[in-house]
Amino acid sequence: MYIGVDYYPEQWPESRWPEDVRLMKELGVNVVRLAEFGWQLMEPQEGKYDFSLYDRAIKLLTENGIKIVLGTPTATPPAWLIQKHPEILPTDENGVQISFGARRHYTVNSKVFREYTKKIVTEMASHYGQHPDIIGWQTDNEYGHEKSDRSYGEEDREAFQVWLQKKYGSLEQLNKEWGTVFWSQTYTDWAQIPVPRKVYQEHNPSMLLDFDRFCADAYTSYNRLQTDCLRANIRSGQFLTHNFVYTDQAINQWDMSEDLDYVAYDNYPVWGGLAEPVSPSAIAHQHDLCRGTKNGKGYWVMEELSGAQGWSKIGYLPRPGHIKLWTYQAISRGAEAIVYFRWRAAQFGTEEFCHGILDHDGIPKRKYNEVKEVISSLKVHGDDWIASKFEAQAGVYYDPENAWAWNIQPQSSAFSHRAELLRHYAPAHKLNVATDAVNSRSDLSAYKAVIVPIYFLESPEFTEKLKAYAQNGGTVVFSYRSGVKKPNNFVTGATLPGELTEMTGIRINEYESLQTGQSNSTAGTAGSLKGLESSAEVWCDLIEPVTAEVLAEYRNCFYEGTAAVTKNQYGKGTVYYIGTALEEELLTALYKEIFAEAGIETVETEEGVEAVRRGLFLSIMNHTVGRSASVTLPEGEWMDCASGQTVQKTLQLDALGAVLLKKSK
CATH class of the missing domain: 3.40.50.880 (Class I glutamine amidotransferase (GATase) domain)
Structure with missing residues (x-):
């Protein structure tokens, strides 16, 4: 199985790269995701492409046995592009155009942005599409996240009107389906239909729901543009995925996944400002959604939290055991690969307080050793575990x-x-x-x-x-x-x-x-x-x-x-x-x-203890901090996959403990 890290070589002196790769090998990393925010480096001027930095990083990594997943860099359009085409920027519901200066600063309805997307994705795919150690591609990064799922500009309005014409065929039908007789909202020209910018009261709920559908379709179409460019230029062995965020935004993951080989998901049980992680059931449900998006097919966790996270506010510090517990929970519910975010905490930029496996000083400490223990524990039975079927009742x-x-x-x-x-x-x-x-x-x-x-x-x-x-x-x-x-x-x-x-x-x-x-x-x-x-x-x-x-x-x-x-x-x-x-x-x-x-089998465990069957494997996780747990096992003889020891009837689990068992008899 693949276990890796999200790595940003562009954020570190090249003299540091060999030490990073040495530590990755020592850790047991076998895959790295790269480049999802590297558009400026790849195209420093319009039409002038330079992949040399990533070429060198990929060469160093792959010569050391580490495979690569590349991200297309479209989540961060460069400053020169915005300067030339400011109309690419999205517009909020108040009619205010969003500024350059963070990320996801584009509207997918921009024809200009779509053309620039085609160019950079095609160039990148042509350059790396036949590389034997590049195993897959991630389109963009977290579509729709951070309120970027909806844009309310003039080009969005025109695209919405076209979408409505295709859906309804006539204004008579649209007026009927929206009930526009209410409050004298009947439309006599397609050009009269707005996007739902701020009003004194509230917009027609039928129009609002159609606008969400439109936004979701626009993102699905934009993702298809990227997958079409990639498939035309890469070898058949390279997979396509996207790292979803399941937060009810105007994205239809089920539609979008039809153009992907796998789906991926970014798992952050805790984030900046939170005093403690979200509930274990909330995390489990996210995994169920991810697995269900491709009708039960396994998925990647493309970003798995490894340290305290936050931008202006820093969240809860994961306790010893959390990294293993959240890794085991993910694999239990269908994950086939785990990629930890991030390799090392950045010393500059918005995410400088998003801590990683290594902190700002780059020295291996507790989290590094915990990840090392997790990877070691999966060496013998990890592949069999992810090959086992998850059977829902x-x-x-x-x-x-x-x-x-x-x-x-x-x-x-x-x-x-x-x-x-x-x-x-x-x-x-x-x-x-x-x-x-x-x-x-x-x-x-x-x-x-x-x-x-x-x-x-x-x-x-x-x-x-x-x-x-x-x-x-x-x-x-x-x-x-x-x-x-x-x-x-x-x-x-x-x-x-x-x-x-x-x-x-x-x-x-x-x-x-x-x-x-x-x-x-x-x-x-x-x-x-x-x-x-x-x-x-x-x-x-x-x-x-x-x-x-x-x-x-x-x-x-x-x-x-x-x-x-x-x-x-x-x-x-x-x-x-x-x-x-x-x-x-x-x-x-x-x-x-x-x-x-x-007739559904239930397994009663102490508060905070989760048990998940996947084929012959049973994973048990104690999500409680500061309290051990005793677990009564299902009938049969079980083997602890990490130690090889036989376990019967009862299992004692430390606070934040996670164990993988395999049924032997």
């Missing part, structure tokens, strides 16, 4: 369009799309249920349960799949505010939950949006919930059961006694509806019952 729904619709209309100050999605992912993670990210493109037949949190923007295609799945014996779990919107972002005219009414066996005639600091309460009335209580936050659907059984009711509000959680038989299957945001204890108890009835 449950699917968890995620669609970027649903996220966009929520971000347009969150409806409550207490609502966060990411937080509410994780509210329903976390119980599966806590119970160590293997999960896949699924959407309307997915085949659901292999799953014993499908969890569909906050299914606000209803997809007719996915709903039909869910109906057939449940009728044939599958278990489906919906949460509050499901079935509300149609694909054009209109509210359904049917009684809620709209198209899901028959499946769920309920009607919702009223609901209440709870703001930050507000809450009601619920009490379990049946099954595993009986006798349990929980606060009810964010939202309360007032459920009227038709054929459904009531599992929990509201308390301490005017709708006391109204159903909050229900269970319905639909065909051969079972459909649950959770009408409010419940606390972890009650929600975990409910999911435990759901999984048991669906």
Whole structure:
């Protein structure tokens, strides 16, 4: 397997390079990513190309047995290009043009920028495309990150109007699908249609959703421009990837991945200003999304945090054990390669406080030794581990369009799309249920349960799949505010939950949006919930059961006694509806019952302990700081892959400990 580092030779004296490579070899590094921010060096003047710095660095690395992944440098257009063509710069929602001076300072809708992209990518591919030790290419860097996914300039507006003409064909159809009769917004000329710059109130939600779709399509088209240039000039053995960031921005990773051989992901469990890492379930869900983007295919972690990170603010210092733990978690969930960010902390520039394996002084210390231990631990069984299949028992729904619709209309100050999605992912993670990210493109037949949190923007295609799945014996779990919107972002005219009414066996005639600091309460009335209580936050659907059984009711509000959680038989299957945001204890108890009835294997571990099966391998990770854990192993005889020792029945794991076991009997 490949384990490497992100290296920036242009940021260091060339006299230092041999020492860096010596230390990399000693560490066990076998791949390096280079050049994703090197446009100025490769094209110091328009049309004058100079790859000599990277030629020398690549020669030194490859002569020492290290393979190369090259990044196309389009995330940082050089100053000479902006000086000549300032119209390339993006525009924010206030109509202010973004300045040169950081990165991602372009709009993908700029025809001029696309032409310059073709030139630099083609030149770079022609120069390095046949190199035997360059194994792959990364297009650009983190598309859409740092609010660069949307641009609101004049060229963007013209491109949006063209996109709308192709989608709707006529203004009559667009006006109908957007409901422009509201507030006298009917369009009689395509040129009248704006991009959603700042207004006093709020834009038409149908227009906003289409603008997000347009932005996503524009980025997919831009990425295809790059992959087309690369494939025309590189040997067949070099792969194409992109390092995604899954933060609900206007990027459709599923569409874009169709032009890539692999997907990659940048894994930062903690970042500048955070007092502690995000939850283990949040990290796990990101890995599930990455694996699901190519329908279960393995992926690369192109940037894996190795030190404290931040620009103007520095985040939490990863404790001893974190590097190994996050590496093992990534591989457990489908990663085939780990590339640590970064080799050495820069002494200048915006990222000078993004610490790496080596700090500013370049001297190997604790983090270097920890990475060395990680690489050593994977030498014997790493390849077998990544070749093993990850077999999920449950699917968890995620669609970027649903996220966009929520971000347009969150409806409550207490609502966060990411937080509410994780509210329903976390119980599966806590119970160590293997999960896949699924959407309307997915085949659901292999799953014993499908969890569909906050299914606000209803997809007719996915709903039909869910109906057939449940009728044939599958278990489906919906949460509050499901079935509300149609694909054009209109509210359904049917009684809620709209198209899901028959499946769920309920009607919702009223609901209440709870703001930050507000809450009601619920009490379990049946099954595993009986006798349990929980606060009810964010939202309360007032459920009227038709054929459904009531599992929990509201308390301490005017709708006391109204159903909050229900269970319905639909065909051969079972459909649950959770009408409010419940606390972890009650929600975990409910999911435990759901999984048991669906025949899904759960593994109960202490708080903060994660166990993941991948083929014959079982990885166990203790995410807690300062507390060891005892883990009861599944039946059989297990071998510790690092030590070769046999482990049976019980495993003792130190704080932040991570171990890989292989079933021997």
